[in-house]
Amino acid sequence: MTDMSLRLPTTRFRAVFALGTRRAASLPLPTTLGAPNLFAEWDDETEQSTLYVGFGTGQIHLDTAPTGIEHHFHDLSGDDTDVSPWNGDDTRQLLDWSSALLSDFHQLVPDLLDDVDDAAAWHDAGLTLWVCEVEEPTQLDLIEVDIEGELLTLPWLGAGHVEHDHVEESAHGALDHGVDDDREHPIALLWTAAADGTPDSPIAEAWLRPGTEQPVTRAVPGVDWAAVGMPADEVLSWLEGIYLNHHVLPDPAGTILTGVLERLGGIDGTD
Template sequence: MTDFSLRLPSTRFRAVLNLGEKRAASIALPPRFSKPELFADWDDDEATSAIYVAFDDGQLHLECRGSDVAYHFHRGEDEASDTSPWPAADTAVLVEWGTTLALGFHELMPDLMDEIEEAGAWHDAGYSIYVCETEPAQLDLLEVEVEGELLTLPWLGAGHVDNEHIDGDNHPIALLWTPGTDEPDQPIAEAWLDPTTEHPVTRALPGVDWDAVGLPADEVQSWLEGIYLNHHVIPDAQSALLAAVLERMAGVDGVDAS
């Protein structure tokens, strides 16, 4: 079991970024949508961006390519649907706000994502503030708390390991292993997030030669639990800053957009 008392201290990090006009922040959302969980992604190869808006009772997903925005809804773990989980009037405002946010975010791609990544690297290097390079503009100061990671040992088994996302519910990952120095490619364990406890669950895969791995299955599972928490649950500086950027652009962080 992971020891939650063994963790690095949390830190405060500030970044100065140019977020543009923040048009979505001028749209007043219905009270039921006052606290969205926001995430965004950018596909450099396809030149598309995506915005994910989650609430306890449903989700709105938007994809932007140029000036075109497509969207769909989810109710829990249900498949994508054109039918909203919410009343029509509230949905209309939500879609207008989400579309405006998606377009505004897309206009800043890929430079904004590059700056967020660079800011995260500055935090990891020990700096407390990042300032973007820009022409004179109305800039935004964002401050985030970066939760300290759990202290975990390096891989103490034989060979090398890596982890990757796999298909399935509740954000599963596979722990990949190789006995030598090649790229790890043999799955030996899996981890996913229990939606009730919000804590990782792990399992060792059958047919693994644990003597060759160099650690017993239970130790591998315990180690994987810590890795899952650090890299897939606890937000790093880059993830925390991206969330703060989206909240500022969306007008849901409590700061006056004007």
């Protein structure tokens, strides 16, 4: 198992955004549900925004659409449902707040996401403060977040070079259908012996068991590990660290975006 003590320290980062009118911040959020987990994304092809609002008792997902905002729920087990997991009053308040938050977010993208990536790049450069560019006096919003440090990993030390890519999720999702565990977010480690070639030979896989944040790894049968230049157990240990950094531990941009969403929604503790 990867030694989680080999992580860079958590750092406090401040970013200043121009978020405009925050309509969701003026609306009540049901206190009985607890603090929500927020995530939003923008599809530049469809120009559609999506917001995910999760609690320990269920989730609501919202999408922008030509006719307005569409939504559906997820129950405690994560299954889609048209029936709210919460009572009527809480559902109405949550839907009003979430719809306003998605509208606020949608009006700011895609420029907002460019700013988030820019701020994350400043953090990666070792800076502790990023400020957006404005052309005239305007109300600005300060976001303060704690960004977790990455796990320290070595570069690839085997022969050739490698890349990792997502593979299709299924109950028996391994390449040879030989894995019995359900898998979430599976990736394959692809390898090539050629220094200038494109990695296309799967040599190992990693995934999460549902409901956990601990990666599971396996070596693909039939690999010539002598040609790979590293024994299978060392490759799997290396892949576990890569998986944690890229698919489990929060990345700076995601952490900053969460801070922005909490500020837009008025739940960052500063209103």
